[in-house]
Amino acid sequence: MMPMSGELSLVLTFGTMVCLAILLFFLFRQPGSADPWKINRSAIKLGKRLGEGSFGEVYQGLYNNTPVAVKTLIPGTMDPRDFLKEAQIMKTMQHPNLIQLLAVCTEQPIYIITELMKNGSLLDYLKVRVGRLRLYDQIEMAAQVASGMDYLEMKNYIHRDLAARNVLVGENNVYKVADFGLARVLQATPMLSSQSKLYYIPVGKAIFPLRWTAPEAIANERFTIKCDVWSFGILLYEIMTYGKIPYPDLNNSQVKRMVPNGYRMPCPVDPYCSKDVYKIMLDCWKENKHDRPTFRSLKITLRNVRV
Ligand SMILES: Nc1ncnc2c1ncn2[C@@H]1O[C@H](COP(=O)(O)OP(=O)(O)O)[C@@H](O)[C@H]1O
Numbered sequence: 001m002m003p004m005s006g007e008l009s010l011v012l013t014f015g016t017m018v019c020l021a022i023l024l025f026f027l028f029r030q031p032g033s034a035d036p037w038k039i040n041r042s043a044i045k046l047g048k049r050l051g052e053g054s055f056g057e058v059y060q061g062l063y064n065n066t067p068v069a070v071k072t073l074i075p076g077t078m079d080p081r082d083f084l085k086e087a088q089i090m091k092t093m094q095h096p097n098l099i100q101l102l103a104v105c106t107e108q109p110i111y112i113i114t115e116l117m118k119n120g121s122l123l124d125y126l127k128v129r130v131g132r133l134r135l136y137d138q139i140e141m142a143a144q145v146a147s148g149m150d151y152l153e154m155k156n157y158i159h160r161d162l163a164a165r166n167v168l169v170g171e172n173n174v175y176k177v178a179d180f181g182l183a184r185v186l187q188a189t190p191m192l193s194s195q196s197k198l199y200y201i202p203v204g205k206a207i208f209p210l211r212w213t214a215p216e217a218i219a220n221e222r223f224t225i226k227c228d229v230w231s232f233g234i235l236l237y238e239i240m241t242y243g244k245i246p247y248p249d250l251n252n253s254q255v256k257r258m259v260p261n262g263y264r265m266p267c268p269v270d271p272y273c274s275k276d277v278y279k280i281m282l283d284c285w286k287e288n289k290h291d292r293p294t295f296r297s298l299k300i301t302l303r304n305v306r307v
């Protein structure tokens, strides 16, 4: 036999390596991973529990050796096919003030894997800092949320559940909007926690966060970005009151009856709320949705508030 030339043996070695790489790819490929971000549950290592929400628990986790947050949903809270369709869109939303969706497991219980935010929800963050924030800090929170929402507005995407519980706090005073679009695919389920019964009420087949929702959205079950602007006004109220429940003196049926008839929350006095900020809340709560500001203009107005 002729001894192999150096070049030929190099080509053969290279060929073997390519074959091996292809073999390994097929061996370790996750089943059903046509979408590289629709992953198998075994790709996630669950760690400590970070919190409990209205529709399931949230854990710290490891994905690709990176710390992540893993939201687990109580079975029945959404149809996995509806969720997957929505998640395809959520995945494309990328902005420094929006929580980035990283991957999903769509078998029940559904897992939603997102970036991890060290300081948890804005609602909890506010509650442990009562009276200890400067107006400057509160405006900064609102301005960052308006910035994330301005991006969604530009993309013609509606949040449907904008509230302090759905804003997360990172390091160095970074605030990001979470859970956008999820409310669209949520279904009323008898297994909801008592906390969720405080926030969400069934309307038709869907459930709505009553105290955060614009009256016209409850009346005709149709959401627009202008409903998100209304919710932003409520979120401003939460920021200024360090996480008080909106309409603290009203029960659900009073809210349902009085708000469509023109009732609006008064300017918070204890703790004191800046009159400029209260004016922004009232603009967000204008009865005619077309009179409400855009997120783009809210972002600019907040940057110009006197502090
Ligand atoms: N990406 C995340 N990073 C860190 N903590 C998170 C993250 N997502 C959720 N959490 C924690 O889990 C809790 C529950 O989240 P979630 O299920 O969205 O609750 P809710 O129904 O109140 O919006 C939050 O209050 C927060 O403390």
Ligand SMILES: [Mg+2]
Pocket: 053, 165, 166, 178, 179
């Ligand atoms: Mg949430």
